[in-house]
Amino acid sequence: MDLFLDGFAWIFDPAHLSGPGGIWARIAEQLSYTFGAVAIAAVIAIPLGLWIGHTGRGRDIAVLSSGGLRALPSLGLLIIFALGIGIGFKAPLLTFVILAIPSLLSGAYAGVEAVDKRTVDAARAQGMTEWQVLTKVELPLGLPLLIGGIRSGVLQVVATATLAYFASGGALGVFINDGLKTRDYAELIGASIVVTALALVLEGIFALLQRLFVPRGVTAGQITEVRSRPVRPRAVVGSPIQEGK
Amino acid sequence: MNWVVNNLGLIWSLTLDHVALAVPPIILGFLISIPIGWVANRFHASRGVLLTISGLLYTVPSLPLFIALPAILGTGILDPINVVVGLTIYAVALMVRSVADALAAVDAGVRQAATAMGYSAWQRFWRVEFPLAGPVLLAGLRVVSVSTVSLVSIGSVVGVSSLGYLFLNGLQRNIIEEVASGIVATLVIAVVFDLLLVLAGRVLLPWAKADPTARRARRKTVETAIAGPSAGGSAVDDPAVSDPSMAGR
Numbered sequence: 001m002d003l004f005l006d007g008f009a010w011i012f013d014p015a016h017l018s019g020p021g022g023i024w025a026r027i028a029e030q031l032s033y034t035f036g037a038v039a040i041a042a043v044i045a046i047p048l049g050l051w052i053g054h055t056g057r058g059r060d061i062a063v064l065s066s067g068g069l070r071a072l073p074s075l076g077l078l079i080i081f082a083l084g085i086g087i088g089f090k091a092p093l094l095t096f097v098i099l100a101i102p103s104l105l106s107g108a109y110a111g112v113e114a115v116d117k118r119t120v121d122a123a124r125a126q127g128m129t130e131w132q133v134l135t136k137v138e139l140p141l142g143l144p145l146l147i148g149g150i151r152s153g154v155l156q157v158v159a160t161a162t163l164a165y166f167a168s169g170g171a172l173g174v175f176i177n178d179g180l181k182t183r184d185y186a187e188l189i190g191a192s193i194v195v196t197a198l199a200l201v202l203e204g205i206f207a208l209l210q211r212l213f214v215p216r217g218v219t220a221g222q223i224t225e226v227r228s229r230p231v232r233p234r235a236v237v238g239s240p241i242q243e244g245k
Numbered sequence: 246m247n248w249v250v251n252n253l254g255l256i257w258s259l260t261l262d263h264v265a266l267a268v269p270p271i272i273l274g275f276l277i278s279i280p281i282g283w284v285a286n287r288f289h290a291s292r293g294v295l296l297t298i299s300g301l302l303y304t305v306p307s308l309p310l311f312i313a314l315p316a317i318l319g320t321g322i323l324d325p326i327n328v329v330v331g332l333t334i335y336a337v338a339l340m341v342r343s344v345a346d347a348l349a350a351v352d353a354g355v356r357q358a359a360t361a362m363g364y365s366a367w368q369r370f371w372r373v374e375f376p377l378a379g380p381v382l383l384a385g386l387r388v389v390s391v392s393t394v395s396l397v398s399i400g401s402v403v404g405v406s407s408l409g410y411l412f413l414n415g416l417q418r419n420i421i422e423e424v425a426s427g428i429v430a431t432l433v434i435a436v437v438f439d440l441l442l443v444l445a446g447r448v449l450l451p452w453a454k455a456d457p458t459a460r461r462a463r464r465k466t467v468e469t470a471i472a473g474p475s476a477g478g479s480a481v482d483d484p485a486v487s488d489p490s491m492a493g494r
Contacts, residue, residue, distance in 0.1 A: 003316040071391045071435040073398045076412045076428040083421045159306030163399075166416060176308060180403070189316060192309030199304045 007189030016190075021174070023194060030171040030198065033089075033161040037096030038104070038153050045101045046146070049108025053142070054134050062109055066102035074099055074160050082167035092164035092171075099160055100153035107149010111142025143214050151206035158199050172198075248422040256411070260430050263407040266397045267434065269329050271390050274336020275382075281337065282344020283370070296342055303338035307331060307399045328400035328407075335396065336389045343385025347378035379450040387442050394435040398427070408434075 010016060017023050052058050074095060081091035115138050123137040139146075165173035172195050179188035249256070285295040314320070314327040351374050359373040401409025411427030414420075 067391065071395055071432055073395045073409070073412070073428060073431045075398050075402070075409055076424055076431065079412045079416045080421060080424045080428065082416065083419060083424060155304055159304075162306055162308050163402075166413075173308070176312065176402075179312075185316075185322075188312050192312045195306050195309045196313075199306055200301065203301065203304050 003185060003189050004193070006186035007193050010186040010190030011194060023172075023175075026170065026172045026174060027194070027198060029164075029169075030158065030161045030195075033092060033096055033164060033169075033171060034154055034158045034202075037093055037157050038100050038150065040093075040097045041100035041104050041153060042150065044097075045104035046108045049105045049146075049149075050112055050134060050139070052105075053109035053112025054130070054138060056113075059109070059113075062105055066106050069098060069102045072098070075163055075166070078163055078166055087168040089164075089169050091167040092161070092169040096157045096161060100157050103149045103153035103156060105149075107146050107152070108142075111145030111149070112138045113142075114145060115141045144210065147206070147210045147213060151203070151210065154202055154206065155199060158202055159195070162195050248420055249426050252423070252426075256408075256426055256430055259406065259408050259410055259427075260434065263394070263397050263431070263434060266325060266328055266400065266405070266407055267332070267390075267394050267438070270332035270336045270393050271386070271438075273329075273333045274340050274389055274393075275386055277333070278337045278340035278344050282341045283348060285341060285345040286348040292345060296345065299338040299341040302334055305334075307335070307396055308402060310334070311400060311403045311405075323404045325400070325405045327403070328397065328405045331400075332393050332396055336393060339389050339392065340385050343382060343388075344378075347381035347385070348374055350381055351377045376450070380446070383442060383446045383450065387439055390438045390442060391435050394438060395431060398431060 011023065019025065049062070052062050077098065078092060078095040081094050085091055085094070112134075119141065120133060120137060123133045128136065161171050162173040162176065164171040165177050172191055175187055175191035175194075178184065179186075179191060281295060281299075285292045310331045311327050312322070314331055315322045315324065318327065318330065320326050355373060355377065356369070359369045364373065397407045398409030398412060401407050401413055408427045408430050411423050411430075415423030415427065
């Protein structure tokens with residue numbers, strides 16, 4: 001446990017905290033990668049996901065491609081981009097956009113798809129246009145899963161942004177690289193604590209956002225009972241059981 | 246392509262290292278998550294707590310975890326054990342939710358029938374609930390397998406030999422083929438593992454195709470896993486899954 005104390009001592013050393021290569025500056029870089037990549041991924045993936053969810057077209061392709069993208073090792077992808085388009089911030093950014101797309105895409109289409117089809121039919125029967133059905137019914141009702149997708153995209157990118165230093169892209173991984181090279185274990189542990197804390201803080205913020213941004217009507221209609229109920233609520237004595245009702 | 250042809254031996258031996266690092270976490274993660282998932286599903290209070298903890302564990306970034314584990318376990322920083330333990334933690338974090346959802350999706354009527362037939366809780370779990378949960382468990386295991394195979398390469402940053410070596414070495418020597426061959430080999434391993442799991446499912450779970458409820462829960466598990474364990478879309482949120490009497494409507 002002494003190693004962790006050394007790590008904290010490293011973090012709170014004023015010489016490491018501020019300045020152009022300090023911890024705060026690296027955190028800012030890590031967060032710029034995270035939100036930049038997720039924003040770009042959102043522009044691509046959310047409209048596509050909503051369209052797939054609304055029309056039901058291209059669903060299998062979406063599932064397959066998100067699974068396939070997930071299998072890509074992000075370190076390899078980052079390095080191949082670094083060699084291909086050069087070092088700097090572009091290669092990491094491109095990698096993280098690709099990393100975030102599957103989560104956002106599946107969050108968007110799963111959200112729309114999970115909406116009760118009877119509700120959608122009712123909206124249509126009310127005379128809503130397809131656009132209104134999407135924006136006024138499917139989107140609000142699918143919001144929990146959509147935000148969930150954004151949340152897991154952000155978390156994946158914030159964790160992986162540590163690797164940006166392989167393309168000389170800065171961010172918190174710089175400390176890990178230094179620590180590995182100089183065998184400075186306090187720096188390694190300190191940087192690891194900062195990255196982990198950043199991920200946990202973002203997770204907490206998103207858990208909060210998910211509560212705040214979801215319309216009240218959506219959560220009210222959700223089933224809170226997580227355990228499955230028995231098929232028949234009570235024993236039926238003396239009257240035929242209506243199977244397959 | 247020259248580099249690939251000249252270094253087939255290296256690629257092959259690193260592929261074997263990669264497989265050796267990926268297999269134990271997948272198996273261990275599966276075995277460890279069964280009792281935890283069972284507890285999560287069995288008691289209402291434990292479900293929220295255990296699923297939150299596993300979600301938080303999955304949030305911990307992999308590189309810091311591989312670095313911090315030697316300090317916790319007392320192992321050397323180059324020890325492959327760190328990578329195996331770290332990946333097992335991720336596997337458990339992903340799989341606990343799958344196990345809990347899979348058990349929750351077992352038809353309550355079947356469970357009641359097994360109890361009525363005189364099965365003890367232990368027998369009922371292994372002979373009725375576990376086999377019926379099989380397809381959803383398999384879906385969870387496939388996600389775990391893919392994510393484990395792709396995460397192993399991060400271990401090479403802390404000096405544990407795997408296909409990740411090709412990425413780092415390729416970067417140093419500026420050989421794009423080397424990096425590309427590492428990516429392709431990783432994808433091949435992921436696909437082979439996936440096919441093996443599907444094949445195992447066909448052999449061990451011949452009834453998997455017939456049951457629409459299980460199929461829906463299975464699809465949901467895959468989607469939840471793709472969207473991330475914290476996405477909130479668990480199988481039991483779907484009323485058709487949690488309430489079997491709704492399934493036919």
